[in-house]
Amino acid sequence: MKARHKRFLWIGIGVALLAGAVFLVLRAFNDNLVFFQTPSDIAAGKVPQGRNVRLGGLVEKDSIRREADGLTVHFVLTDTAKSIPVTYKGILPDLFKDGRGAVAQGKVGPDGSFIATEVLAKHDENYMPPEAKAAVDQAHAATRAAQP
The missing domain is CATH 1.20.5 (Single alpha-helices involved in coiled-coils or other helix-helix interfaces)
Known part of the structure; x- marks a missing residue:
């Protein structure tokens, strides 16, 4: 050669x-x-099942339910336009409460619910991630436009 x-x-x-x-x-x-999604995106079917995403929104009032094992928690995240049920098994952050902002990382289940592997709560009254704030503001605007 x-x-x-x-x-x-x-x-x-x-x-x-x-x-x-x-x-x-x-x-x-x-x-x-991992992409950030809103409950409206998941309800519209824009998020494929089995794909890791972050779901952000507000925890609906009186939606937090704990199972007997003490670790499994069911709650609902909303962007004021759509709501998605979330299941999480683990210890929640201390700041996680009704009416507060939260971000859950996980996958969309076959029934349209969200199975979270991690839950983050906002750290004070005035903070919300920019993506979550924009999504909530957009949902508010869409709700106001749809009302007669």
């Missing part, structure tokens, strides 16, 4: 290895990418 052919062979192997590494990095990045 000529030196020129060997050089092309090594360049080809290097390009193939680089392409494989880029593919693996992009695949890992895509698997760990």
Whole structure:
């Protein structure tokens, strides 16, 4: 084999290895990418089942129910336009209460409910993530526009 052919062979192997590494990095990045969604998005079917997402909104009043095991909690998140039931098994943050903002990370179940693996509560009375605030404001505007 000529030196020129060997050089092309090594360049080809290097390009193939680089392409494989880029593919693996992009695949890992895509698997760990979590998008923020609202209850309206989930109710409209815009979120595929089995995909990890963050669901943000307000905890509906009197919707928090604990099961006998003490760890499983059922509650409802709303953006004032649509509401989604959420199931979470674990310890909730101290600031998690009725009427407060919360973000749940997990997957949409086959029945349209949300199975959370993590729940975050807002840290004070005035804070809400920008995405959640924009979604709630948009839902308020849509509700006002629909009323006669």
